[in-house]
Structures are given as C-alpha cells and as structure tokens.
Amino acid sequence: MITDYLRPTSISEAFETLTELGPAGRLVGGGTELAIHPPADVSTLIDLSAAGLRFIEADETFIHVGATSTLTDMLEYARCATSWSGVVHTMLRQVASPLHRNAATIGGHLARGRLSDVVPTLMAVDATVLFFDGEHRSVPIVDFYADNLKRNTIVVTGVRIPLDDGEAAFRKFARTTYDLATLNTAVGIRRTGEEVTWARIVVGERPTLGMPLPEASELLVGKPLTSDSIARASQVARDTVDVRSDPRGSAEYRRHLAEVLVRRCLSEIAGEEVFA
C-alpha cells in the first residue's frame, strides 16, 4: 500500500531516495501508468515534478528534452514539427488522447519501455537517452533497450534528438484512433545528394518493443531511394522482423503489415504518393 509521497528537488536526491528505498520506492512522472497498475510492493512514490526536468530547448546540434516534459510539451515544440520531416510531431499526435498526453511524461514513457509508438520513432531519428545512476550517462536509444538495464533503479533524465538533415516517416496501424497499435513502423534516413548514407528501419508493437531491422536498413545505403530499393527493403523487413500473435493481431498479419507500412514510410520519404 502506498503510504508516502515524496517530492525531491534534484536528480541526485531522487536517485538517493530511490536507492535507499529499493523495491519499496517508485519514481513518478505523469503517473498514467502507475495509476492504472499501482505496484503492490511499493510504499513510497517519488514524484519528479520538482526535480527541474521539465524543459525543451535546442542548440545547433540537438533538441534536449527533460524527462518530466509531457508528450504535449513535445508536440507543441516547434522544432519537433520541423526536424526529421516533423516525424516526432506526426507520431505524438497518434499517441492515446490529448488528455493522456497532457499528463504522460517522456521520462515515464522511456522508463516503462513497452507498448510504444514513441520508442520506434526515437530510434529512427537516432536519439540518445540520458539517465542518472549515480553518474550522468547517455546512451543511444537502441542500446538503452538492448542493454537490458534495470530501468526501475535509475532516473531517466531526458532524451536528445539530433538536429541534422535526416528525413523520417512513421506509420501506425490500429483498429481505432485511441487503440494501441497492432504494429507501427518508423524509418529514418540521411542522404548526401541523392545517395542514402544512413538508414534505420524500426518496427514496433510486434507486439514487443520497437526493433531496428539492420538487414533491411543496410539495403538502402550507398544508393538513391528508388521504387526498386523501397520494394526490396520492405520485403526484407517482412522476412526478418520478429513477430508473434496476441489478441490485437496474428504474427502472419503483423508480418504483412510490416512490409506495407515500411513501404509507405519509405515512399513518403522518397516523395511518392502514398496512402495515409
């Protein structure tokens, strides 16, 4: 049962409190997840809202987003609507409802790390997660999940999105606007002239967390984005994505969706006419 509610005023104080309490303590961002699934073994909530982490700012190379910024804060930040073809903005508009986005924080979302449209998109734009585990650390978002960190023992402090000439697109297939995705895809590329120099195709809600598909991505590199390369990469995405069945969709259907949505993302980046 929850008996105590603390509001530390710094990152280090939040981390020390979390470490002292061990499994009896839990950080709170927007509380949207904790309110629905209150953990049985937790007696103390550690609210991060006074820890100075609600900010979004840009310098010449990055957008820096503090962990207690809400999804609405990000949605309303102009650079999220212009960099990487505005993909972060496009994706956030499709996350749950406006009321939910007003409360949910980016730090809570990243720490939770499941059922996510946000994580695949941040992977596709080559973002970096910042966290504090006694030291301030930063890791590429792909490694943040691959490393299997114990995310309930650290304080996620923010995320950093590179500001370069990258282009990106996001597609989500869900039964209704407010449903979680049956599958989503996010694609980011960097080009020099016509030639693709970097590509990352990510498929999420497989139904597990977003997964980059290196084989499909590498097919795009070193050549212009053409109908042929788009078709080939989409087929390889279909053949290499790791999917399974759950009540929202069968593995077979998800595999088909992966091909279609990756093709639509790539076609959008190539400037071809595509379905929404």
Ligand SMILES: Cc1cc2nc3c(=O)[nH]c(=O)nc-3n(C[C@H](O)[C@H](O)[C@H](O)COP(=O)(O)OP(=O)(O)OC[C@H]3O[C@@H](n4cnc5c(N)ncnc54)[C@H](O)[C@@H]3O)c2cc1C
């Ligand atoms: C009804 C509903 C619909 C949803 N629909 C979508 C959707 O369409 N697309 C999508 O992508 N997502 C969706 N989500 C997921 C949602 O976006 C996340 O639940 C939300 O972002 C979590 O953020 P929060 O700040 O409320 O987390 P909280 O509930 O505060 O915390 C979640 C977890 O993270 C921990 N935590 C919080 N902040 C930090 C921190 N800074 N550092 C370390 N740990 C921390 C908490 O201890 C807890 O374990 C949905 C969720 C719900 C409930």
